[in-house]
Amino acid sequence: MCGIAGIMRFENDQGPTVSMLRKMTHMMQHRGPNHTGIRIIDNQVGLGFTRLSILDLSNGSQPLSNEDQTFWLIFNGEIYNYQSLRIELEGLGHRFQTNTDSEVIVHLYEEYQERCVDKLRGMFAFAIWDRKNKQMFAARDHFGIKPFYYYLDHKKFVFASEIKSIIAVEDINPAVDPKSLLHYLTLQYVPQPATMFRGVSKLEPGHFLKIDSRGRITKQRYWEPSFEAEDRPLETFIEEIRYSLRNSVKLHTQSDVPLGSFLSGGIDSTAIASFLASQRSVKTFSVGFEGEQNENVVARQIAEALGTNHFEELISAQHFFEDTMKAVWHMDEPIADPSAIAVYRLAQLAGEQVTVALSGEGADELFGGYRIYREPHSLKPLSWMPAGVKKRLKQYVGEIPFSFYGKNYIRRALTPLQERFFGNANIFSEDEKRMVLNFHPDLYKNWEPTTEITRAIYEEHKNLDDITRMQLIDLQLWLPGDILMKADKMSMAHSLEVRVPFLDKEVFEIARKIPASLLVAKGTTKYVLRKALEGIVPFPVLDRPKLGFPVPLRKWLQTSIGDIMIEQIENSGIDQWIQIIYVKEMLKQHRRGKVDYSRKIWTIYIFSLWHSLYIQQSSIKRALVN
Structure with a gap:
């Protein structure tokens, strides 16, 4: 690297x-x-x-x-x-x-x-x-x-x-x-090819x-991902997945320096660590947060089952926010994925022991791992309605009381996929952006709804099922824009090379042929991958829900941390773009406990840190070196 x-x-x-x-x-x-x-x-x-x-x-x-x-x-x-x-x-x-x-x-x-x-x-x-x-x-x-x-x-x-x-x-x-900036506020990253x-x-x-x-x-x-489902027995896919993953992990271990593996406690990183541990002795690394959702507990149990030499760290709120400015500097662009800071800390921990680390990125996109991929099935009770009826009904959804359980379900069921799914983040809607953005002639002159970013992909693949189209959106936008960007930048910040065996051409050749009915089945995501990993990963991991790095932002904003974030936003010079008073109001509403605005506030906060580092500095060349 x-x-x-x-x-x-x-x-x-x-x-x-x-x-x-x-x-x-x-x-x-x-x-x-x-x-x-x-x-x-x-x-x-x-x-x-x-x-x-x-x-x-x-x-x-x-x-x-x-x-x-x-x-x-x-x-x-x-x-x-x-x-x-x-x-x-x-x-x-x-x-x-x-x-x-x-x-x-x-x-x-x-x-x-x-x-x-x-x-x-x-x-x-x-x-x-x-x-x-x-x-x-x-x-x-x-x-x-x-x-x-x-x-x-x-x-x-x-x-x-x-x-x-x-x-x-x-x-x-x-x-x-x-x-x-417009697209960042919705997606939490800037979609390619722009920055x-x-x-x-x-x-x-x-x-x-x-x-x-x-x-x-x-x-x-020269290459683009395409899916062509084949009608083959489940057992055939299971064997091919096992073979291709084992081979990919072996290829990814080519190195003349110490090598280890990230271990979050989820099925993806556990799969990589399991294949790796079957081939050599290995060091594994995990981080967790103080409180209930501490992934270190599960990662430690998996490491013990696999017999790895395990290293872990508990991230406090203080450590998290101390690292955030450094992470934003290394990221180059604002990426408002809170887990990026956890990856920064994880890479620092691993970099003290090894020069190369294997990780599980890409499994969700290839094998249908995101929970939102279950939505095409869960929305079926309302999917039978003609498009015209759905459009008329949608006009009345806004009149349903906020407290009504199921309002969001009805709204999403009445909204076409291409208007509701832009990838795994949807922070500010178009209406919300008009409220939070300050009037700036460049913004309104360049206004483009986020549907324009995904429109070409949806149109090109309109004959595919909804799950496959969601995969294609994530593969072409979310994966390179968020997941892989943070993996590269956060690891290289500590001179650590991260390798991703799931994202291998030969593994993808298997994944692209798997029908959507085997990706999400029996209420389970990554169904065929989980079946393929039976007997390879420790049993409890097979049924664990996807968590990633669960950052307790919602709780932290209830403390003085929220006030510190607002102070940073106020002093960053972004008031020409963002209405600070609107952000303050979001924090007030969040603290009343009826709504969760943590991701919205975090998205503005990360933009403000980036703006302070790269735009506001009077001497950017010298400031960057410092």
Whole structure:
């Protein structure tokens, strides 16, 4: 795992400098504390690299080239099939100087050009300067496990693993992107390809881009998730899941450094830890919160059953809020997922013992694990009604008293899926956003409902069942925008590489064929996965409900912590965007106990911290370094 950064200057402009590349790499030294490499090529391209040594510890420094230096690579990630690819390339006449997966990529590009990405199995974000064609080629892995950001104007193309490295460039000044703020308030993250920084974009998962020496950019999708259910026996899927997961975990253990596994107490992380523990001795790590929902208790029991060397930490409210500002800085963008702070602490704990940790991200999206995936079944009693009848009835739902049990059920049953499901977070509705947002001309000029973000996915897959369409929304938006972003940024903050065996191409090939009727069955999510894990994971875990990292925000806001959060919001300079008086009123209502506004207040709070760090600072370049 590493950090990459680069600048490409266009014709008739001054070339990149070593000092500029040093600033960019310095901003993400945490991603690669073992080595920094910088190279200026053709007085047009500058490549920077910070290395966290995982494979071939003595070699593997970057930027790295092929034999005649016509292709120069910087690469962040891991390629799990690199050894078989190397054998293939050696048979074609390629010669290698190291034992790294990085060198395989540069030779693969030399041989296959842009189609090299089709052969890769792993997590990656990389850029190759093609001196023959005078173009930059960049690609991001299939699911978006590794980040890739870029900035483009008429003079230059700037890219990096983290946005803070991009805005370290002198003439790139950070500013809020209004449309991104609108979507963030609903989704709790900024959906791709945008970021919260105006002018900075994400390269989407499963995409590559090419940019020539005149600044002309082309972007192409090389892979996208698709589901084609097959009518096969349950036992066949069970065997295939077991085989593919066992194989994926084995591949993900390739490492020349100590390796461990996260263990939350849920079925996903327990599955990974179980397969890992069957192959080697392993260290496991968990965190929990003071109070009833302490996941450490269950994680400890699982670790004992698996025979792992277990480490745990209890997170207090004080520790949680002490870490929040640091986590926001490392995240680059505001991501209002409270569990991100728990992951930050978990990665810190693991990073003290190992350099690589396996984790269970992706299982919910592939195997139907979110509780909301049960909704298409639970809403069936009202689903028979014609669309016109539903629309008319929905007009009267607002008149039902708030205290009426089942009001929300009726409202959701009468609302089409594409209007009610944007992924696993739905913080502020369109009407609520109009209330909490201050009048700002840029906001209303750029107003776009969140349904526009998901509309294309729903339209493309309108013939699929509702559960599968929900999976596709989560795979293309929620997974890369929230889950994988926090996994990467929170772990790399502590120079820890997190690997996610569920998000393997071969595992997905099995998952995409499973009918929705086997994903959610008998009132249970991840039904077929649970069946496949019988006899592999400790029995009590199979029936445990999904909790994630349950953060007691609701309770904390009842204390003085809520007042401290409001004070931060007031002093962050976001009043040009947010009506602070509305946020204060939400806290009052929350403390009366009739409504839970904790996630709404937290979403504003995280935006305020981000704004303080990246926008409000008078000298952002110096402030970021500090």
